[in-house]
Amino acid sequence: MNLTEEQIDRYSRHIILKDVGGKGQEKLLNAKILIVGAGGLGAPAALYLAAAGIGTLGIADGDKVELSNLQRQIIHFTPDVGISKTISSKNKLEKLNPDVNVILYDERVYADNIIDIINDRDYDFIIDGTDNFPAKFLINDASVLLKKPFSHGGVLRFEGQTITYIPGNTCYRCIFPELPPKGAVPSCSEAGILGAIAGILGTIQATEALKYILGIGDTLKNRMLIFDALEMNFRTVDIGKSPDCPVCGNNPTITELKDYEQPVCDLKKQG
Amino acid sequence: MKLVVNGKTQDTEKNSLSVMELIKMNNVKMPDMVTVRLNKKFVDKSKYSETYLSENDKIDFLYFMGGGSYKKGIAV
Ligand SMILES: [Zn+2]
Numbered sequence: 001m002n003l004t005e006e007q008i009d010r011y012s013r014h015i016i017l018k019d020v021g022g023k024g025q026e027k028l029l030n031a032k033i034l035i036v037g038a039g040g041l042g043a044p045a046a047l048y049l050a051a052a053g054i055g056t057l058g059i060a061d062g063d064k065v066e067l068s069n070l071q072r073q074i075i076h077f078t079p080d081v082g083i084s085k086t087i088s089s090k091n092k093l094e095k096l097n098p099d100v101n102v103i104l105y106d107e108r109v110y111a112d113n114i115i116d117i118i119n120d121r122d123y124d125f126i127i128d129g130t131d132n133f134p135a136k137f138l139i140n141d142a143s144v145l146l147k148k149p150f151s152h153g154g155v156l157r158f159e160g161q162t163i164t165y166i167p168g169n170t171c172y173r174c175i176f177p178e179l180p181p182k183g184a185v186p187s188c189s190e191a192g193i194l195g196a197i198a199g200i201l202g203t204i205q206a207t208e209a210l211k212y213i214l215g216i217g218d219t220l221k222n223r224m225l226i227f228d229a230l231e232m233n234f235r236t237v238d239i240g241k242s243p244d245c246p247v248c249g250n251n252p253t254i255t256e257l258k259d260y261e262q263p264v265c266d267l268k269k270q271g
Numbered sequence: 272m273k274l275v276v277n278g279k280t281q282d283t284e285k286n287s288l289s290v291m292e293l294i295k296m297n298n299v300k301m302p303d304m305v306t307v308r309l310n311k312k313f314v315d316k317s318k319y320s321e322t323y324l325s326e327n328d329k330i331d332f333l334y335f336m337g338g339g340s341y342k343k344g345i346a347v
Contacts, residue, residue: 131337154336161336180335181303224333226277235278237331238311 001026007099011053019216025053029099031213034058034123036109036139038085040198041153041205042129043075048206050093050100054213057093060105060117061085072195109135111257114142125209126150129202133179134260140165140172141257144247149212151205151220155193158230160201163239164208164220174242174249175224179260197229275329290330291319299332306333 003011003022007029014020014028031054035042038061050057065073065080065088073085080088086104093102105117109130118126126148128139136152143150147167154161165171204225211217222241227234247254272288274281276297283296290309294302307314308331314322324330 133335133337136337156334156336159334159336161333175333176306176335226331226333233278237308237333239308240311242313 001029003029007053010097010099014052020214024214024216027213027215028053028210029055031125032056032058032121032123033125033127033209033213034060034118034121035127035129036060036135037129037131038073038075038089039063039069039129039131040072040155040193040195041202042127043073043089044199044202045127045129045206045209046089046093047075047096048203049209050097050102052206052210053097053099054209055099056101056103056121056123058103058105058117058121058123059086059089059093060107060109061089062106062108072193072198074195074199109138111138111259114138114257115146118142118146118148123148125212127205127209128152129205132262134262136172137179137260138257141247141254144171144173145255145257151208153201153205155198155201157192158194158197159226159228160197160204161224161226162201162204162208162220163224164212166212166219166221168241170222170239170241171245171248173247173254174245175239177242177244177246179262194229200227200229272324272326274324275327277331288324289320290314290322290324293324293330294319294332297332304335307331308333 003025011025014025015022033049033054035046038059046059063085065076065083065085067081069076070078075092076088084106086106090102090104093100103121107113126143128136128150130136139150143165149166151164152162152172208219211219223236223238225236243250246252272283272286290307299305310329
């Protein structure tokens with residue numbers, strides 16, 4: 001693959017980086033990344049990955065854009081309220097960079113469709129931009145079973161955490177073996193998220209994907225990055241692969257995917 | 272006793288302190304939700320009260336974090 005003159009111009013700030021260069025840019029243009037969830041984390045990740053020239057960008061989301069999303073889901077604009085998040089994303093990404101082939105999956109991920117979605121284009125890397133634990137555990141399990149690298153991201157109020165799963169290393173279940181117990185979930189009044197914090201985290205996830213595709217630097221493999229934006233304090237915690245992990249350990253109990261339930265919290269009911 | 276909690280040095284007056292007591296001291300609201308890492312090892316949730324800390328121990332509290340949404344899934 002040879003870069004066109006227009007591409008050399010568009011990606012010039014990548015190409016002059018000695019760790020990227022023309023070869024690296026070609027890797028990005030040949031790469032396939034799946035973003036699950038076009039929300040607070042997926043929106044900035046999708047925009048940066050499209051701008052970077054990721055050749056194939058899959059977006060999976062079954063939701064429609066709502067007014068309350070716009071505070072943080074920066075790929076969606078006010079006139080998009082009511083349309084699907086996938087279409088809204090595609091409209092922006094194609095305008096941002098026509099080099100990107102945007103593939104849409106207008107559905108939530110479940111045990112019975114996630115494998116097909118990942119295998120659809122044999123994605124190289126997956127970004128977990130979901131907002132709920134059933135989906136987070138499902139993405140982890142599917143990635144472990146299919147040996148696909150992925151970036152986990154979670155935010156809560158003013159804090160965020162992220163770890164990059166590279167097959168053979170620490171997975172999400174090595175840290176959190178099971179879903180949070182019912183009755184032990186944060187109440188609505190303790191939830192919420194400062195929009196810009198989702199932006200920090202989604203951008204870190206995009207950076208991890210780019211590093212992985214380029215084969216440069218050290219990913220957040222076997223270490224979880226935790227940050228507190230109120231104090232603006234970032235730290236990493238080393239966490240090795242657990243031999244007792246239910247999905248990637250020595251005697252895995254999870255060998256196929258299943259759907260999980262999670263208690264629902266409705267903000268409106270709480271007033 | 273000096274401890275490093277979530278990357279920060281914490282000086283406690285007590286010389287005997289369990290993981291559970293530390294959780295309470297740090298105002299962790301839902302001990303059921305926290306996963307405790309002590310000197311690069313996980314502490315079994317059922318052992319929080321009987322696991323005692325020593326000088327210069329490094330403790331990290333890891334929490335479940337979702338995605339800032341209310342309507343679907345968990346409130347995070
Ligand atoms: Zn694991």
